[in-house]
Amino acid sequence: MSDTFDVIIIGGGPGGYNCAIRCGQLGLKTAIIEMRDTLGGTCLNVGCIPSKALLHASEYYATAQNEFQGMGIGVSGLKLDLDQMMAQKDEAVKGLTQGVAFLMKKNKVTHFNGKGKIVGKGEVEVAMSDGSTKKLGGKNIVIATGSEPASLPGIEIDEERVVSNTGALSLKSVPKKLVLIGAGVIGLEMGSVWSRLGSEVTVVEFLDHIMPGADAEISKQSKKIFEKQGLQFKMGTKVTGIEKLKSKLKVSVEPAKGGDAETLDADVVIVAIGRKPYTDGLGLETVGIGTDKRGVIDTVDHFRTTVEGIWAIGDCVKGPMLAHKAEEDGAAVAELIAGKAGHVDYNLVPSVVYTKPEIAWVGKNEQQLKDADIKYKVGKFPFMANSRARTNHQTDGFVKVLADATTDEVLGVHMLGVGVGELIGEVCVAMAFRASSEDIARTCHAHPTLSEAVRQAAMGVEGWTMQA
Ligand code: FAD
Ligand code: NAI
Numbered sequence: 001m002s003d004t005f006d007v008i009i010i011g012g013g014p015g016g017y018n019c020a021i022r023c024g025q026l027g028l029k030t031a032i033i034e035m036r037d038t039l040g041g042t043c044l045n046v047g048c049i050p051s052k053a054l055l056h057a058s059e060y061y062a063t064a065q066n067e068f069q070g071m072g073i074g075v076s077g078l079k080l081d082l083d084q085m086m087a088q089k090d091e092a093v094k095g096l097t098q099g100v101a102f103l104m105k106k107n108k109v110t111h112f113n114g115k116g117k118i119v120g121k122g123e124v125e126v127a128m129s130d131g132s133t134k135k136l137g138g139k140n141i142v143i144a145t146g147s148e149p150a151s152l153p154g155i156e157i158d159e160e161r162v163v164s165n166t167g168a169l170s171l172k173s174v175p176k177k178l179v180l181i182g183a184g185v186i187g188l189e190m191g192s193v194w195s196r197l198g199s200e201v202t203v204v205e206f207l208d209h210i211m212p213g214a215d216a217e218i219s220k221q222s223k224k225i226f227e228k229q230g231l232q233f234k235m236g237t238k239v240t241g242i243e244k245l246k247s248k249l250k251v252s253v254e255p256a257k258g259g260d261a262e263t264l265d266a267d268v269v270i271v272a273i274g275r276k277p278y279t280d281g282l283g284l285e286t287v288g289i290g291t292d293k294r295g296v297i298d299t300v301d302h303f304r305t306t307v308e309g310i311w312a313i314g315d316c317v318k319g320p321m322l323a324h325k326a327e328e329d330g331a332a333v334a335e336l337i338a339g340k341a342g343h344v345d346y347n348l349v350p351s352v353v354y355t356k357p358e359i360a361w362v363g364k365n366e367q368q369l370k371d372a373d374i375k376y377k378v379g380k381f382p383f384m385a386n387s388r389a390r391t392n393h394q395t396d397g398f399v400k401v402l403a404d405a406t407t408d409e410v411l412g413v414h415m416l417g418v419g420v421g422e423l424i425g426e427v428c429v430a431m432a433f434r435a436s437s438e439d440i441a442r443t444c445h446a447h448p449t450l451s452e453a454v455r456q457a458a459m460g461v462e463g464w465t466m467q468a
Contacts, residue, residue, distance in 0.1 A: 003110070005031045007337055008124050008138035010116040010282070013041020014323040015314025016144035017100050019330030024107025026338040031136060032109055033116035033126050038097035039104065042146050042315070043323040046166045049096055051186075053089035054169065054193045055354050062196040062356075070393065080197060082174060089169070112136075118143075118283040122309060140309050140337050143297060144330065145282060147275040147315035152181065155242055161249060161268055162242055165190070168270045174198045175267035179251050181239050183210035185353050186272035188226065192355045195230050202232045202264060204239055206256050206273075211353065215365040215400065215414040222359055222416050225396050229356075234264075242269055277316040302342070303333045311337070325349045348428055352421040357397045360424040363412030363431060366402065375405035379437060379460030383417045386456070387448040394418040399457035401437055408436035408461070419450050426454065437461035 007023045009016045012034030023030040038045060061080060068075050104111050114128035124141060126134040149164035151157065159167035168190045174197045180187045183205035195201040203210075209219045210226075210233065223233065236256045243250040249269055254261040277295040284291065289305045289312075290298045297312040299305055305312050311333050314326030328349070332342030353359040369376045379401040383389035397417030403410050413427040430440055440458035445451045459465045 003031070003134075004137040005029045005110070006138070007031070007140045007142060007334070008033065008116075008136055009142045009144055010118075010124065011041065011144035011146055011314070011316075012036070012039040012100070012111075013144060013146045013314060013326060014043045015146070015326030015330040016041065016142070017103070017330070018327040019142055019144060019313065019334050020109040021103055021107050022331045022334035023337065024109050026334060026340075028334070028338060030107075030109045031112060031138070032104060033112045033114060033124070033136075035113075035115040035129070037113065037129070039100040039111070040093075040097040043326075044093060044096050044100065046169060048323050049093055050089045050169045051165075051189055051193075052354055053092045054085065055189060057085045057088060058193045058196040059356055067393065080174070082172075082197070085197075086170065115281065117281060118287055118310070121287060121307060140311065142303075142330075142333055142337075143279075143282065143305070143310065143312040143316060144314050144326070145278050145316050146326075147321055148278040149271065150274045150276045152239065152271060152273060155239070155271065157271060161244065163268060163270050165270070165272055168194075168272070171268060176200060177248075177264075177266045177268075178202070179204060179249075179264055179266040179269045180272060181269065182206075182272040182274070183233060183235075184212065184272060184274065187270075188231075188353055188355050190270055190272065191231050192226070192229070199268075200232075201230065202234060202266075204234045204237050204251075204253055204264075206236070206238050208236045210235075211359065213351065214353075214359060215361060215412075216367060217400070218359055218361070218414050218416045221397070222355075222357070225357065225416075226355070275315065275321055279316060302336060303329060319346055320349055320351065322349060322351070345432070348431055350424045350428055352424060354421060357394070357417045358419065358421045359416050360420040361412065361414040362424055362428050363410070364402065365412055365414060369402060369411060374411065376402045376411060377405050377408075377437075377461045378402055379457045379462070379465070381453045381456035381460055381465060383450070383453055386450060386453045388450050389417065389453070391448065392418070399423075399453045401440070401454075401457045401461055403437040403458075403461045408438055410435055410437055410440065410458075413454070413457075415454075417450065417453070423451055423454055426451065 006028040007030045009032045020032045114126040117125050119125045124136045178199040178201045180203045183203045191201045211219045238256045241252045249266045251264040303311045313329035315321045328344040335342030350362040382398045384395040389395045400414045402412040437458040445455045
């Protein structure tokens with residue numbers, strides 16, 4: 001045995017690295033194993049961060065093209081330098097992954113670059129990137145191996161013309177015709193990026209609505225906005241195959257409920273139909289840890305697997321596949337290992353889609369409340385009536401507050417609008433303190449800000465919205 005630790009973490013994404021930092025802070029001797037050359041996982045390397053860097057830059061480009069003139073700003077000679085746009089994205093990724101490596105050192109976490117495999121209770125073998133093998137012993141093992149893109153049977157991802165979310169972040173040129181399979185978060189975010197940069201985008205979605213999980217009203221209204229921006233949707237449709245010709249791709253689609261097939265031409269296809277836990281070669285079977293049909297690791301309670309001393313967190317266990325959820329899991333499991341009371345409230349994990357306008361929500365939506373037979377009141381406020389949104393000429397969308405009909409406790413908040421990804425934070429705090437809609441309505445918000453729309457929607461629950 002070359003070394004022993006209190007905690008061995010397999011996977012250096014938001015779940016793993018936040019767990020490592022908290023373990024270090026709590027005085028636990030900690031190791032983190034990551035098979036990528038850089039730490040940060042999917043999120044920093046091929047997920048949240050590069051996608052947001054491209055969303056930000058492409059939004060500037062589209063704004064300069066479509067909105068500057070109306071604000072009295074003349075632009076001439078505007079042109080896209082895709083290589084530079086990709087370089088600034090890579091720069092953001094590099095800075096942040098290096099930052100995580102620094103945090104490991106600062107918190108005295110030992111970093112092993114290689115693939116970890118559980119070979120027994122408390123035993124992990126690392127196939128190091130330099131070709132050597134290391135055996136580590138640990139009182140606790142935390143599995144934080146994350147997820148990988150789900151695939152479609154019969155459709156081969158080559159990351160050049162038929163790409164997963166990874167290839168979608170690094171296309172070498174702007175495809176003339178782009179087909180996206182899946183109108184979920186990646187479909188809408190990456191569809192927005194490439195549409196802004198000039199692609200003709202068609203999104204093929206199996207269901208009859210976009211963004212499963214979002215409030216139905218928001219899903220409906222946002223679809224209309226994305227359509228106005230140029231995204232085309234083929235709803236209730238499935239892709240049955242892709243023929244790769246030299247000059248183009250021929251995408252066969254047919255109605256999900258059956259009907260006539262048709263063919264769409266494309267230069268690039270992005271497959272974004274969800275993600276699945278990644279546990280390849282991890283050795284779960286060696287210690288008898290099971291997974292469900294989708295590969296989600298079985299946990300008994302509070303991140304404990306069926307084997308004592310082995311824990312699992314983040315995308316590879318149940319719950320939303322989100323970086324901040326993985327972070328919460330990571331910190332909580334560290335505290336549990338240290339004998340403290342780690343806890344995550346999964347009802348308060350916000351969702352944000354970083355399109356323009358953004359979509360953000362936390363808590364229950366109307367359908368979920370109806371299904372649970374909970375009586376609720378609704379307060380709504382449109383950004384059209386918000387002074388800051390008007391000055392910014394960004395008036396699409398609204399805020400909707402759902403509060404318990406008897407107690408007035410806020411049960412869910414759903415927003416569509418520019419900047420709502422930031423506004424959701426105040427709602428999470430309010431809900432963590434079990435605020436009533438009246439608590440938010442009676443809290444002074446600065447004027448003129450978009451956050452006043454949250455307050456006004458809360459006021460709307462009691463019918464005393466002030467702004468017209
Ligand atoms: P991961 O980040 O997947 O990290 C797991 C790590 O474990 C990986 O680096 C992997 O290489 C490593 N690993 C796996 N097996 C082994 C092994 N045996 N040995 C060693 N290392 C191993 N979430 C958000 O909240 N906001 C967003 O804006 C957002 N945008 C996204 C955009 C895209 C395009 C994608 C794909 C995802 C996005 N996500 C976003 C989701 C987010 O990236 C994940 O929820 C998050 O990364 C999960 O963290 P994790 O630590 O559980 O797993
Ligand atoms: P998703 O689950 O958000 O959406 C997948 C979509 O594909 C769904 O609408 C589904 O109905 C559809 N679909 C499934 N099979 C299909 C088929 N055969 N044909 C057509 N449509 C089909 O998954 P997505 O967009 O791939 O993202 C994966 C995960 O990554 C998300 O669930 C999310 O957790 C995370 N993510 C989060 C982001 C954020 O927080 N802003 C951004 C990007 C990803």
